[in-house]
Amino acid sequence: MNAIQSQYLRWRETVAPVLRESKFKEHGKITPEEFVIAGDFLTYKFPLWSWQKGDAKPREHLPADKQYLLLQGAPCPRRATSLVYTDAEEDGEQLLSMGGGSSKEDEWVQTHAGRTAPTSHPDEIDDIPDDDAVTADMQRMNLKANESMPSEDDIPDMEEEDLEDALNSNIVASVKPTQPEANNNNIQKTRKYDAMITYDKLYQTPRLWLLGYDENGTPLKPQQVFEDVSADHANKTVTIEPFPHSTSLTLASVHPCKHASVMRKVIERMNASMIEEQRKSHQSPGASSSTAAPASGGSKKWIGGALRRVTGGGTASAEKSPVATNDGEEEDGMKVDWYLVVFLKFLSSIVPTIELDSTSSF
Amino acid sequence: MAALQFSPFTSQVSPQLWHQLSKLKIDVLKLSQDSIDLKATYGAGRTIVDRESGKDIGMGCMLSASGDGFLKDRFAPAANVAIASGAVINYNTIEEFKDSNKKALFSQTADQIWASFDTDEPQISRFLLITFADLKKYKFFYWFAFPAFVPADAWTVKESGGLASAESVFGTEKLEKIADVLPAHPSAFLLKECENGTFETAPLSKYAAFFKEVPEDVRTIGFLDPSSDPQSPGWPLLNILAYLFHLTPTHKSHRVLAWRDSVVPAAGSPASAWKSRFATVVASPNSVPGVRPSAVGWERNAQGKLAPRMADLGSSMDPLQLAEQAC
Structure with a gap:
């Protein structure tokens, strides 16, 4: 059944027409060309990301050497289930004003404000209470996660201490990760994720895929990945499907059916506040005459300010400005280059504990 | 030490x-x-x-x-x-x-x-x-x-506090310049500061030619350091040091820059943002060159x-x- 379904999904994506027209501001969707532009920008600005070719037949609407984006080893120090909200924390909520929003309904609620660190040690986070909703969900899926975990019995007994007779304990730091008290350093064992961003031709948005490793570098079962997805999304928007650029991998993926509308909202707000800033800079005497392309340094500042306002700072309360500009000036707002940077910020709400976003300095 | x-x-x-x-x-x-x-x-x-x-x-x-x-x-x-x-x-x-x-x-x-x-x-x-x-x-x-x-005798660090932060040795401005000249796929490289304040890199094997005019106490070896431990450099440094000792047995002390900043910290971020480390690594005087x-x-x-x-x-x-x- 699964095979038929995935064949169908694959067929559906194949026959879907390639988006030609740029619509990222109107619909939050991007064309394959824009995906490449935004990906180039992401890999340039944040070189932890790289373009990959994949081992499957290349998709024709993308360049052969730019099939998807990869970030290796994104740390995930704690489970998303540890962020589960409790009534006691409702007092910590704060109202944040969105960038372009002036009315009350545009305010966002910041949760977990002023939250302090949990007392538990990150190494022990695996103990998720059984009555937890996510855990229960996973049990219903008949995982046998514990049964199939590699146990010591499966590994042939072939410890060979004499292999390294020359091993000088003065040379090697922290060789025994099982004895944390012997570690006088700050290294903690955390889960790590390889994150892939593909272009989904059917939904015409980027799509995130996750390949997880546990604390010992053993690949996580796809269902264990759900522990790192916020409870609102686990088993709903995060699904397990064959990875399109590999002939063999089956990975957890954030389903892109809602991406376009969310991205459209975020972009709309950012665009509005950026146009506002651009307009201001045009109205200032020196800049009004320059009809050439905006200086690159300037555009960075605009987006920086806009991003801060939209994603975190919450202190600015700029007036909403009309998006449409008729005077043919340079007020073109957000460039599509930034699409993936914004996309990563949006993803951090779905996988809050995976450090995908190294872009916080912008 | x-x-x-x-x-x-x-x-x-x-x-x-x-x-x-x-x-x-x-x-x-x-x-x-x-x-x-x-x-x-x-x-x-x-x-x-x-x-x-x-x-x-x-x-x-x-x-x-x-x-x-x-x-x-x-x-x-x-x-x-x-x-x-x-x-x-x-x-x-x-x-x-x-x-x-x-x-x-x-x-x-x-x-x-x-x-x-x-x-x-x-x-x-x-x-x-x-x-x-x-x-x-x-x-x-x-x-x-x-x-x-x-x-046979371990490498030692000259600095009394172990590895020092690279920022305290080079300063932010120079580190940014070094980041600009890093080779693609930089496993290990030689590093020198030119007279006009820019930096140059070269592959390890060019040691003699590259450092010809450079006094020994400012020659720097850089390597991409996979370790995140502030006090211990990553595994590749062992072979880099062994190689340098093999190449130039007379130089028993090397200034080593352990490069850990694959993303250059943005201007204005906190002072501890640079993660790269620095050490002067010294070979034991008893080490014999030429022997594996x-x-x-x-x-x-x-x-x-x-x-x-x-x-x-x-x-x-x-x-x-x-x-x-x-x-």
């Missing part, structure tokens, strides 16, 4: 590697037990700030291997990672895997590294991977070795034992389990 400790590599193997190995085993290798080439990568040691406790968390010293590493035309590493070449030997039975002469294989790899020291392309981070693929049960047994040369030092480097498993690791890919390869998971 304190003895310098090194963070050993930990392997991180993508499931794709096992998929690719299974394919190779069935279509190409069949019963052959000859070694095959594999390329792996390591990036700069990463530290993240825990959002809740505000503490720095080190990510250890990782070497990542994926299925692409078998395929020359598909291997596309990110620009700022170093590439390590290695050999994979896949055994047909678990008994052969167990009974393989690991000492001989290890010493063979170490000899290859040592021999490469006399060429223009020293293989600083060559590795060995022995595997047994249980294709029916989708279980893969594997054991990495990262041979590194260890002198002994090598260590079998990877320990998750329990800290010298034993192989196992990857169970039943959940992503076994058709029965895949069918069960399908909703």
